[in-house]
Amino acid sequence: xxxxxxxxxxxxxxxxxxxxxxxxxxxKDHKRIAILYLISITGMFFVGGFFAMLIRLELLTPAxxxxxxxxxxxxFTMHGISMIFFFLIPSVPAVLGNFLIPLxxxxxxxxxxxxxxxxxYLYIIGAAFALVSMVMGGVDTGWTFYTPFSTTYxxxxxxxxALGIFxxxxxxxxxxxxxxxxxxxxxxxxxxxxxxxxxxxxNYAASIIxxxxxxxxxxxxxxxxxxxxxxxxxxxxxxxxxxLLFQHLFWFxxxxxxxxxxxxxxxxxxxxxxxxxxxxxxxxxxxxxxSIAIAVLGFLVWAHHMFVAGISVxxxxxxxxxxxxxxxPSAVKIFNWTxxxxxxxxxxxxxxxxxxxxxxxxxIGGLTGVFLASIGVDVHVTDTxxxxxxxxxxxxxxxxLAYMAGLHFWWPKITGRMYxxxxxxxxxxxxxxxxxxxxxxxxxxxxxxxxxxxxxxxPEFQVLNVLSTAGASVLAMGYxxxxxxxxxxxxxxxxxxPNPWNAVGLEWMTPSxxxxxxxxxxxxxxxxxxxxxxxxxxxxxxxx
Amino acid sequence: xxxxxxxxxxxxxxxxxADMDQQKESSTFGMWLFLxxxxxxxxxxxxxxxxxxxxxxxxxxxxxxxxxxxxxxTNTAVxxxxxxxxxxxxxxxxxxxxxxxxxxxxITIVFGFAFLGIKAIEYHEHWTNHQFPGPNFxxxxxxxxxxxxxxxxxxxxxxxxxxxxxxLHMVIGIxxxxxxxxxxxxxxxxxxxxxPVENVGLYWHFVDLVWIYLxxxxxxxxxxxxx
Amino acid sequence: MSTEEHRQxxxxxxxxxxIWAILMVLTATTVFASFIELGDWNIVLxxxxxxxxxxxxxxxxxxxxxSTKLTKVTVIAAIFFLFLLLALSMTDYLTRAWxxxxxx
Numbered sequence: 001x002x003x004x005x006x007x008x009x010x011x012x013x014x015x016x017x018x019x020x021x022x023x024x025x026x027x028k029d030h031k032r033i034a035i036l037y038l039i040s041i042t043g044m045f046f047v048g049g050f051f052a053m054l055i056r057l058e059l060l061t062p063a064x065x066x067x068x069x070x071x072x073x074x075x076f077t078m079h080g081i082s083m084i085f086f087f088l089i090p091s092v093p094a095v096l097g098n099f100l101i102p103l104x105x106x107x108x109x110x111x112x113x114x115x116x117x118x119x120x121y122l123y124i125i126g127a128a129f130a131l132v133s134m135v136m137g138g139v140d141t142g143w144t145f146y147t148p149f150s151t152t153y154x155x156x157x158x159x160x161x162a163l164g165i166f167x168x169x170x171x172x173x174x175x176x177x178x179x180x181x182x183x184x185x186x187x188x189x190x191x192x193x194x195x196x197x198x199x200x201x202x203n204y205a206a207s208i209i210x211x212x213x214x215x216x217x218x219x220x221x222x223x224x225x226x227x228x229x230x231x232x233x234x235x236x237x238x239x240x241x242x243x244l245l246f247q248h249l250f251w252f253x254x255x256x257x258x259x260x261x262x263x264x265x266x267x268x269x270x271x272x273x274x275x276x277x278x279x280x281x282x283x284x285x286x287x288x289x290x291s292i293a294i295a296v297l298g299f300l301v302w303a304h305h306m307f308v309a310g311i312s313v314x315x316x317x318x319x320x321x322x323x324x325x326x327x328x329p330s331a332v333k334i335f336n337w338t339x340x341x342x343x344x345x346x347x348x349x350x351x352x353x354x355x356x357x358x359x360x361x362x363x364i365g366g367l368t369g370v371f372l373a374s375i376g377v378d379v380h381v382t383d384t385x386x387x388x389x390x391x392x393x394x395x396x397x398x399x400x401l402a403y404m405a406g407l408h409f410w411w412p413k414i415t416g417r418m419y420x421x422x423x424x425x426x427x428x429x430x431x432x433x434x435x436x437x438x439x440x441x442x443x444x445x446x447x448x449x450x451x452x453x454x455x456x457x458x459p460e461f462q463v464l465n466v467l468s469t470a471g472a473s474v475l476a477m478g479y480x481x482x483x484x485x486x487x488x489x490x491x492x493x494x495x496x497x498p499n500p501w502n503a504v505g506l507e508w509m510t511p512s513x514x515x516x517x518x519x520x521x522x523x524x525x526x527x528x529x530x531x532x533x534x535x536x537x538x539x540x541x542x543x544x
Numbered sequence: 545x546x547x548x549x550x551x552x553x554x555x556x557x558x559x560x561x562a563d564m565d566q567q568k569e570s571s572t573f574g575m576w577l578f579l580x581x582x583x584x585x586x587x588x589x590x591x592x593x594x595x596x597x598x599x600x601x602x603x604x605x606x607x608x609x610x611x612x613x614x615x616x617x618t619n620t621a622v623x624x625x626x627x628x629x630x631x632x633x634x635x636x637x638x639x640x641x642x643x644x645x646x647x648x649x650x651i652t653i654v655f656g657f658a659f660l661g662i663k664a665i666e667y668h669e670h671w672t673n674h675q676f677p678g679p680n681f682x683x684x685x686x687x688x689x690x691x692x693x694x695x696x697x698x699x700x701x702x703x704x705x706x707x708x709x710x711x712l713h714m715v716i717g718i719x720x721x722x723x724x725x726x727x728x729x730x731x732x733x734x735x736x737x738x739x740p741v742e743n744v745g746l747y748w749h750f751v752d753l754v755w756i757y758l759x760x761x762x763x764x765x766x767x768x769x770x771x
Numbered sequence: 772m773s774t775e776e777h778r779q780x781x782x783x784x785x786x787x788x789x790i791w792a793i794l795m796v797l798t799a800t801t802v803f804a805s806f807i808e809l810g811d812w813n814i815v816l817x818x819x820x821x822x823x824x825x826x827x828x829x830x831x832x833x834x835x836x837x838s839t840k841l842t843k844v845t846v847i848a849a850i851f852f853l854f855l856l857l858a859l860s861m862t863d864y865l866t867r868a869w870x871x872x873x874x875x
Contacts (some may be wrong), residue, residue, distance in 0.1 A: 102560075109560035111570045177577045184841060185570045186561075212852045215581045219588035223705065232677035232701040233694060234592060240694035245595055247862045249588050299855060303863065315863040522562070570837070576842050580849040587853040594857055595864055617802045621795060628791040631782075631832045638781045742834075749833045756824050760817035764805040 013416070013480035013513040014369035015450050028113035029516055034099035035280065035414075036120050041095065042483070044127060047134075048082030049476065051075050056438075056469040064456035072157065072455035073140035079361045080143030086127050087166050088399055089257065092264030093175055093210075094123070096406045097203045099402030099414060101179060103507035103514065104197050106188025106523045111181040112174075126168030144254070147235035147246040151227040159228055162221045169214045169221075172260075176210030179203055185368045188506070190525030197505055197529055198287055204266025205291035207300065209256045209263075217253035221247065226272035244309055251302035259298040262289055262362075262394060265402030266333055269355050272405050273337045275503040276352035277344025278537055280530035290329035290336075297326040316375055323373035330366050334359060345537070349501075350424040357432050361397025363389055368443070383453070386446025392439045401431065404482070411486065414501045416513045423485045430478030437471025504535050549640060553736035568739050575743040578688060579750050580712075586754055589706050596702065600695035606686065607699030608765035610675060612666060618761040619662050623752045626655030630721075634745040637738035642728055645741070649725045652748065656718045663711055670700075677701040703762055710758060713751045720744045780837045790831045797824050 014031045015025075024032055043518065066138050067075065102109050110116050110528040128312040133139060141150040141160040152157050183204050187196070223234055233239020235246040244513075274281050281287055303311055303319040337359060346352070349377070371377050381387060412418050441464035450461045457465070497507040506523055507514075527534070545554075553564050561567040597604050633648035677697045679743035686693035724744050727733070733741055801820040805813065830836040835843060 107560065111560075112574060113560065114557075115574075133599065146756060173581050177574060177581075181570050181574045185573065186565060202660055211577055211581055212849070213717055215583075215585035216588045216856065219585050223588075223592070226701075226705060230676075233698060234596075234701050234705075240692065242599075244863070245592060245860075248863065249591060252588075252856055252860075299852060300859065303859070306731045311863045312866040312869065314866040314869060315859075318859075318862055501583070517559075560835070573842060573845070576838075576845055580845060582850045583853055584856075587856055590853075591856050591860055595860065598861070598864060605846060613802060613805070617798060620798050624791060624794045624798065627794075628787060629831050631787050635781055635784070635787070649832060748835055749828055752832075753825050753828055756828070757818075757821050760801055760805070760814075760821050764813075764817055766803065766813070 006034045007036050008523040009093070010070055011511060012515055013511065014516045015416075015513050026117070028109070028117060030098050030102050030110050030113065030116055031414075031514065031516075033116050033120050034095050037090060037094040037098060037123070040120070040124060040127065041090050044082050044086035045479075047131070048087055048162070049479065051079035051082065052472065053080060053476070056472045058455050059457070059465045060466075060469050062457050062459045062537075067455065069455050070140060072332045073142070073453070074138035075144050076453055077139050078134050081130060081139075081161065081165065083395075084143055084257070085168055086123075086130065086259075088261045088395060089172055090123060091261075091399070091403050092268060092406060093179070093203055093206060093260075094120075094171075096199075096268065096403075096410060097179060097264060098175070100410065100507055101182060101200060101203060102186070103510060103518055104200055104505060105183060105186060106191055106506050106519065106525065107182060108517050108519065110185055112178050112179045115174050116178055119171040119178070122167050122171035122174070126164045126166070126171060129164030129167060130161050130416045131164075133157035133164065136160070144250065145221070145224060145242045145246075147224065147227070148237065148241075151224050151235055151246075152231075153298075157187050159225045162225050166218055166221045166225075169218045172210050173214050173397075176207035176214075179207040180211065188287070188306040188523050190524055191506075192525075194284070194288075195525055195527075195529050196268075196269035196280065196288075196289075198284070199264075199267035201288040202263045202265075202270070203297040206260045206263040208292075208295050209260045213253040213256040213260075216249055217257075220253075223249075244306065244311060246308055247306050248303065251305045252299070254304065255302040256295070256298040258391075258394070259294050262402075263294060265358070265399045266405035268402045268409070269337060271331075271360055271505070272351045272355040272409050273340050274530045274532065275409070275501050276347045276349060276355070277341050278532045279340055279344040280528070280532055281336060282339035282342075283332075284529060287333055287336050290332045293329040294326065297322070297329065301326050301373075304373055304378070307375050308382050316345075320375050324370060327366060327370050327373070330362075334363055334366075349408075350419075350421060350428055351405045351409035353425060353428040354401045354408065354431075357428070357447060358398055358401045358405065361375075361393055361401065361435070365393025365395075365397055368393065381446055382388070383451055384446035384448050385442040385452055388452050389439045389442035389446060392442070397435055397439070403434075404428070404431065407482070407486075409501070410507075412496030413507055413510075413512050413514070414494055415493070416511075417489045418500060419482075419489045419493060420485050423481060427478050427481040427485075430474055430481065432478075434471050434473070434475030434478050438468050438475055439471070441465070441468045441471075464513050502535060502537050504529075504531050546649050547731060549734035549736050552732065552734040554579035556732075558739045564736060568737075571739040571743060572746075575746050579746060582750060586706075586709070589702065589709065590757070590761075593702050593706070596695075596698050597761075597765075600692075600698060602689070603691045604699045605766040606683070606689050607696045607703070608763060610670065610673070611703075611763040612669070613763050615662050615666055619659050620755060620759045622655050622659045622662070623755050625705055626652050626659070627749055627752045629655065630745050630748045634738070634742050636717050637728070637733050637741040638735055640735045642731065642733070645733075646725055646729050649728070653721050654748070656714055656721070660711060660714055660718075663707065670703075675700050676704065699759050706758055706762070710754050711753065713754070717744075717751050719750050720747060780833065780834075782834070782837075786831065790827050794824050794827060 014029055024036065025473050027033060054067070058064070058072060064072065138155055139158055141155045141158060145162070183200055218344045226232060227234055227236065232243040235243050237243060270281055270287060301319055301323040303315060304323045307316050372381070372387065372390060408419060408424060445461055445464050448461070450457050496512045498511050509523065510518060551578055558567060561570070629651040633652060634644050636645035636648060670676065674680055677700050681697050681700070683693045683696050686696055714759045721744055724741050728741065797820050801817055804816055809816065829846065835846060
């Protein structure tokens with residue numbers, strides 16, 4: 001076999017620069033911190049996936065026969081909390097962003113390496129609180145913690161879980177803060193704003209949201225905890241409080257949070273689509289500014305989650321109009337990526353397959369979001385599976401696929417090894433088929449009226465539910481396979497050179513894996529972003 | 545210690561920065577970004593305050609009658625004085641006047657404790673009068689004023705939450721200033737490297753800023769004052 | 772180099788003391804103004820004075836006046852987003868009573 005011939009001459013890189021637990025747990029190297037995050041969030045992803053599996057098993061039959069309704073409440077709550085706060089929000093920023101942003105801007109590290117490490121520890125402590133709460137009986141309020149159920153009537157571990165989210169929020173804040181300062185202050189000479197990779201623009205926009213929005217949900221969670229502990233009535237109507245105030249404060253963060261989740265993924269897509277079309281992106285400035293527009297406009301729409309909650313209809317009109325507006329910059333990005341493909345020299349490696357999947361599925365998810373922005377439609381489908389399908393299309397069909405695209409694209413840079421392309425393509429196919437089989441029926445179910453967060457349903461909905469569960473099984477296989485082959489590749493994967501994809505970007509000009517200090521000399525940038533016209537595209541044996 | 549200013553700065557330069565300028569600018573910008581998060585953190589409470597004051601104005605009037613304006617005003621003055629001593633302390637750091645800096649920072653800590661002391665007196669007063677939200681809350685005179693006591697309780701919930709969070713930040717601030725005093729006394733700072741002092745200063749002034757708004761909003765709601 | 776200027780700019784003691792004096796005067800003003808019955812304008816006056824005090828602290832004690840444009844933009848952005856939180860939330864609370872539908 002070819003592998004026998006590859007003699008590994010171990011050059012000094014960030015992976016072998018110091019062994020032992022202490023060198024990892026006390027590291028200040030952004031690349032090692034990225035790996036620490038990679039391991040942690042993968043763990044939380046499978047925790048969330050475990051709850052999803054139980055949900056889908058319960059929903060195989062119309063009767064609520066697998067678990068009680070109280071337990072079911074806990075399942076979807078903990079599924080949501082694990083996936084949103086402990087997987088999606090950190091995923092691309094904390095793993096890929098941490099690893100790549102200093103490389104992409106030509107710096108030796110992020111601006112504040114110790115704060116970077118602190119942010120990982122905060123994540124771990126937050127996750128620990130949440131996991132302990134789960135093991136001790138869980139929480140059943142929904143990931144949205146609506147009051148007064150969460151403050152007064154729920155008998156589950158609300159405070160423990162809320163504390164976990166509170167602490168993890170600070171992890172997010174510190175990551176965002178670090179990115180903003182790094183991108184502003186540590187770009188290499190010649191790396192102007194208009195030469196920055198769009199991955200940096202996207203993470204920058206997401207970081208703005210992290211810094212501005214997360215503190216609001218932090219104080220809101222704190223108020224929930226105080227209300228539970230001291231029985232004050234800030235959100236309790238029986239005591240004069242307004243439960244809608246909780247929802248306003250909660251969604252002020254949690255809506256922009258979905259843009260924290262998707263923007264970095266969009267950044268990945270920009271990098272992948274350009275590399276695998278061998279073309280510069282169409283309308284660079286528009287894509288960059290669209291990221292900023294999404295971040296800003298994303299703060300103006302939160303009450304579209306409250307159309308049926310009892311807000312004033314006049315406020316609802318305002319938020320509905322603004323919600324239509326926020327779709328525009330996202331659409332601009334889709335158009336521009338599509339235009340990038342035009343007359344490109346397209347290669348169908350795994351990252352590109354995931355990117356194609358993203359473009360289609362995010363479009364469906366995004367458009368259904370526009371349906372939901374219409375108050376009339378929203379009244380009909382709120383709290384049904386239509387909404388569940390919508391957000392899974394953007395979050396999974398969009399974000400998770402983008403994360404997978406990014407993992408595959410930069411795996412050789414991070415580990416120095418190629419993953420097996422054949423298995424990777426198969427997994428991508430399983431993910432795409434499994435995903436659509438899981439969630440497309442849910443659009444139909446929701447429109448037909450099946451409510452969400454119920455463990456039982458009318459029998460006429462069973463066929464679609466069974467299809468959905470079948471799809472989830474396929475999807476699960478699509479997630480498990482990469483776990484296996486990525487781990488396999490660490491030892492047996494083909495050695496990757498510095499630039500197996502012939503991509504343009506400073507990160508591809510370092511060895512794979514990069515040395516601890518990234519660059520021997522600070523690079524000086526004289527080329528435009530995505531300068532694929534001048535990048536040779538010789539046949540690179542990226543075999544399986 | 546015979547370390548020169550330049551040596552102090554060189555020792556403090558972190559390896560991933562090109563030079564001290566970049567480090568200083570990044571450090572200050574990072575601190576401001578952190579203060580942005582603090583603005584939004586307190587901002588959520590101010591939002592709750594705004595909503596409930598608009599909805600239950602009379603209850604807020606009644607609740608704020610129990611506030612001691614003179615203690616509140618004194619505390620406001622105390623914080624402003626502490627900001628002056630803090631700003632002068634940072635100025636000394638900029639000029640390399642270490643001893644004076646330490647003195648001014650110690651004065652700042654004294655003012656900080658004074659603030660907390662006065663706050664403790666106020667809290668004790670409110671506590672013994674059952675003006676703490678929860679099952680033991682009592683407010684005589686609510687019905688007489690035609691106000692639902694539950695709504696007054698919301699005023700007090702916000703009072704305790706906002707001033708409590710503020711006081712917590714004061715305690716942290718005192719700790720931070722104490723750290724700077726010790727490090728400064730040991731010669732860690734020079735005119736070329738004093739950003740920790742400046743950053744702690746920024747934090748301290750921010751805590752003062754929050755109080756500048758808390759005071760009129762909680763204490764000065766209506767002219768019906770008993771003093 | 773301009774950043775050197777920013778870094779080295781040292782405000783004089785007398786300016787600091789002057790700002791302190793204005794802040795103390797404004798504090799006294801706001802206390803005594805609260806005893807004057809001005810109806811709805813009491814809160815406007817109180818918040819105006821508070822904002823003047825805050826502006827002085829931010830510009831001079833916190834050196835924002837001498838800081839980079841980036842820092843200034845950052846502070847303004849924070850205030851703007853806080854304003855959004857307050858204003859857009861209030862669009863709900865201020866207009867809930869507008870729809871005078873029997874039964875609501």
